[in-house]
Amino acid sequence: MPTVHFTSQLERFLPAPTVSVAGRTLREALTNVFADHPMLKGYIVDDQGTVRRHVAIFIDGIQLRDRVKLTDPVGEKSEIHVFQALSGG
Amino acid sequence: MADRLFVGTRKGLFELARKGGGWDIVETKFLGEPVTAVLATPTAVHVALDLGHFGAKTWRKPASGEWQETATPAFPAKSDDASEDPHPWTLGRVWNLTPGGVEGRIWAGSMPGGLFRSDDNGETWSLCEPLWRMPDRRKWMGVAGGEHPGLSTVLVDPADPSHVTVGVSCAGVWTSGDAGTSWRQIGQGFHNEYMPPDQQDDPIAQDIHQLAQCPANAKVIWCQHHSGIYRSEDGGESFVPLPAAKPSAFGFAVAAHPKDPKTAWFAPAIKDEKRYPVEGKMVVSRTSDGGKSFDILSNGLPGRHAYDLVYRHALCVDETGNGLAIGSTSGGLWISDDAGESWTAPEMRLPPVACVKFEGS
Numbered sequence: 160m161p162t163v164h165f166t167s168q169l170e171r172f173l174p175a176p177t178v179s180v181a182g183r184t185l186r187e188a189l190t191n192v193f194a195d196h197p198m199l200k201g202y203i204v205d206d207q208g209t210v211r212r213h214v215a216i217f218i219d220g221i222q223l224r225d226r227v228k229l230t231d232p233v234g235e236k237s238e239i240h241v242f243q244a245l246s247g248g
Numbered sequence: 249m250a251d252r253l254f255v256g257t258r259k260g261l262f263e264l265a266r267k268g269g270g271w272d273i274v275e276t277k278f279l280g281e282p283v284t285a286v287l288a289t290p291t292a293v294h295v296a297l298d299l300g301h302f303g304a305k306t307w308r309k310p311a312s313g314e315w316q317e318t319a320t321p322a323f324p325a326k327s328d329d330a331s332e333d334p335h336p337w338t339l340g341r342v343w344n345l346t347p348g349g350v351e352g353r354i355w356a357g358s359m360p361g362g363l364f365r366s367d368d369n370g371e372t373w374s375l376c377e378p379l380w381r382m383p384d385r386r387k388w389m390g391v392a393g394g395e396h397p398g399l400s401t402v403l404v405d406p407a408d409p410s411h412v413t414v415g416v417s418c419a420g421v422w423t424s425g426d427a428g429t430s431w432r433q434i435g436q437g438f439h440n441e442y443m444p445p446d447q448q449d450d451p452i453a454q455d456i457h458q459l460a461q462c463p464a465n466a467k468v469i470w471c472q473h474h475s476g477i478y479r480s481e482d483g484g485e486s487f488v489p490l491p492a493a494k495p496s497a498f499g500f501a502v503a504a505h506p507k508d509p510k511t512a513w514f515a516p517a518i519k520d521e522k523r524y525p526v527e528g529k530m531v532v533s534r535t536s537d538g539g540k541s542f543d544i545l546s547n548g549l550p551g552r553h554a555y556d557l558v559y560r561h562a563l564c565v566d567e568t569g570n571g572l573a574i575g576s577t578s579g580g581l582w583i584s585d586d587a588g589e590s591w592t593a594p595e596m597r598l599p600p601v602a603c604v605k606f607e608g609s
Contacts, residue, residue: 169302172302207338211303
């Protein structure tokens with residue numbers, strides 16, 4: 160099963176543990192994460208399910224291509240990293 | 249008089265209480281995070297955060313309990329017929345939290361212009377769909393500190409909580425007599441000088457910085473408009489300009505006296521691109537005669553080299569009409585116990601202030 164890692168910055172607000180979940184696309188994998196951690200969803204995607212503008216997602220080191228529908232494929236051994244791009248003062 | 253004040257800033261929430269004849273911070277929360285709205289009722293404190301990367305969030309602390317994140321107000325899936333909608337169907341920022349006058353009810357005004365209602369004391373929220381799906385809503389303009397409209401004020405008639413009136417930057421004033429099921433535009437009499445000439449008097453083209461209603465006489469509504477100060481005596485159906493406003497008619501904030509419909513306070517600044525106190529002198533202006541004349545209140549406020557701007561939700565009055573607080577973009581905070589005649593500044597350097605709210609007001 161793919162493994163999803165979240166930026167530790169999220170721990171300021173809520174638990175965001177590393178989890179292994181089923182899924183053949185990023186959307187399926189994140190849907191399964193959010194089923195167990197429903198409050199986490201709104202931190203990663205907006206009201207329409209699009210990845211938030213300043214959240215970056217990498218699948219096996221490659222940046223997510225489809226930020227709207229999250230159709231990028233993920234493999235059985237994929238490592239998915241969810242980051243934030245810090246900015247401002 | 250109120251003895252607890254909540255200050256929402258660019259870098260956290262500060263709770264102040266009276267101490268040794270003055271005020272001091274008794275609790276800090278969300279340090280480092282932008283607080284965009286705060287509401288303190290006898291049963292709970294509610295705040296809205298704008299976490300930037302991670303979106304807007306709402307938190308609540310019951311009178312006897314710990315802070316807890318609640319469900320965030322959210323827009324429904326964008327419908328197929330909304331492709332031409334110029335505004336996003338996703339929450340940008342909660343801009344105000346207003347008691348609904350019914351047990352458990354809270355209204356939340358937002359950018360990009362959505363109005364949300366909770367009937368379970370902030371546990372869950374639902375979008376006021378009739379207002380959001382109203383065809384005219386797509387004509388709303390985004391000039392309120394961003395590219396999308398902002399629902400800057402929600403007024404709830406104390407005698408009839410289903411009578412709700414909202415002010416929008418930039419779409420004028422809208423009212424509902426049925427708790428949000430149906431809406432109509434009101435607010436005749438405004439003049440928005442930065443619009444094209446043929447639209448300057450159109451009620452939907454009005455930049456409502458802030459509205460304030462007199463709780464004892466809900467027919468009286470004050471407006472700090474982008475182009476001046478106005479007052480209504482008919483529940484917002486029509487407004488008349490108050491040209492006597494001084495030292496300037498520009499500003500963002502207004503607070504209405506809870507009992508006296510002829511008294512209100514404003515935080516004036518140089519219009520329009522400059523936006524700092526006239527001559528660098530921080531003042532609050534007050535009218536006590538319905539806007540015929542204005543007093544300039546400055547005792548205790550910085551008289552020189554003050555470049556503090558007071559945002560829409562950073563001027564508040566308590567339930568007595570004597571307690572006032574203002575917070576500024578420079579992190580200034582001043583509190584008055586005598587209706588603004590004199591002000592004291594607690595010894596602290598705060599982050600830029602977005603909102604101030606006395607407990608219970």
